[in-house]
Amino acid sequence: MNNELNITDPTLTALADGLLEAGCIKFGEFTLKSGLKSPIYIDLRYIISFPKLLEQIGAAYLPLLKELKFSRIAGLPYAAIPIATAVSLQGGYPMIYPRKEVKTYGTKAEIEGEYHAGETVVVIDDLATTGGSKFEAIEKLTGVGLVVKDVVVLVDRQSGAKESLEQAGYTLHAVLTITQLLTHWEGNGKVSKEKIEETRAFLKQA
Numbered sequence: 001m002n003n004e005l006n007i008t009d010p011t012l013t014a015l016a017d018g019l020l021e022a023g024c025i026k027f028g029e030f031t032l033k034s035g036l037k038s039p040i041y042i043d044l045r046y047i048i049s050f051p052k053l054l055e056q057i058g059a060a061y062l063p064l065l066k067e068l069k070f071s072r073i074a075g076l077p078y079a080a081i082p083i084a085t086a087v088s089l090q091g092g093y094p095m096i097y098p099r100k101e102v103k104t105y106g107t108k109a110e111i112e113g114e115y116h117a118g119e120t121v122v123v124i125d126d127l128a129t130t131g132g133s134k135f136e137a138i139e140k141l142t143g144v145g146l147v148v149k150d151v152v153v154l155v156d157r158q159s160g161a162k163e164s165l166e167q168a169g170y171t172l173h174a175v176l177t178i179t180q181l182l183t184h185w186e187g188n189g190k191v192s193k194e195k196i197e198e199t200r201a202f203l204k205q206a
Helices: 010-021 044-049 051-065 080-091 132-143 161-167 178-188 193-205
Strands: 025-031 037-042 072-075 095-098 120-128 147-156 171-177
Touching: 010 051, 010 171, 010 178, 037 193, 044 051, 044 080, 044 120, 051 080, 051 147, 051 171, 072 080, 080 095, 080 120, 095 132, 120 132, 120 161, 132 147, 132 161, 147 161, 147 178, 161 171, 171 178, 178 193
Parallel strands: 072 095, 072 120, 120 147, 147 171
Antiparallel strands: 025 037
C-alpha cells in the first residue's frame, strides 16, 4: 500500500484532505530549522485541536500495527504522544513513552508507563525526516532492556529516515508518504499544480 503513488483507500484520502484542511500541512514560504526556505511546512502538533481528525489518525495506524508483533507502543515526545494515545485507545495497546528530560525527583524515570525488560515495543512518531530523533529515543528504550524493531509514522517525508533506520536494523512503516500526499492533492485540485511542482523540486534537492 505504502509504495504506491496513488492513495486508493477512502479512509486515507479523507485523512489526507483532513490534514490539509486543518492546517497541519501548509504551502507557502517557510524557514526551516536548517535555515532552508521550504514551500511546504508539516506541523502535526496542530492535530490536538481537531479531535475527530486525531481519532482518524489513530485508526490509520492500526492496519500497519496489526502486521507487527509487539507488547506495547512507545510514543515519542512531544508531537507523537497524543497520536500514540489515540492509537492506544483504538487498538487497545498499552503505551509508554521515553522522557525528553530525565526526572530529577521521585522515581527519576526515563520511561513513563509500565514495561518489562525483554518486551518488544513499536515506536510511534508523527513524522520521519532524516531519522535522527528516532535513534535518540530508541537508545533510551533499549537502554532499559526493551527491544525495538519497528517505527511507525503518520507521514514519511522521504528524506532518508527509512534508509538510515534500515542500516541500523530497524524498519520504518508510514501511513502516508509525502509523494502520495502531493499526488493526491494534485489529482483532486486541493493544491495548485504550481505549488505541487515547487514542493517536488524542493524535496528532490533538500
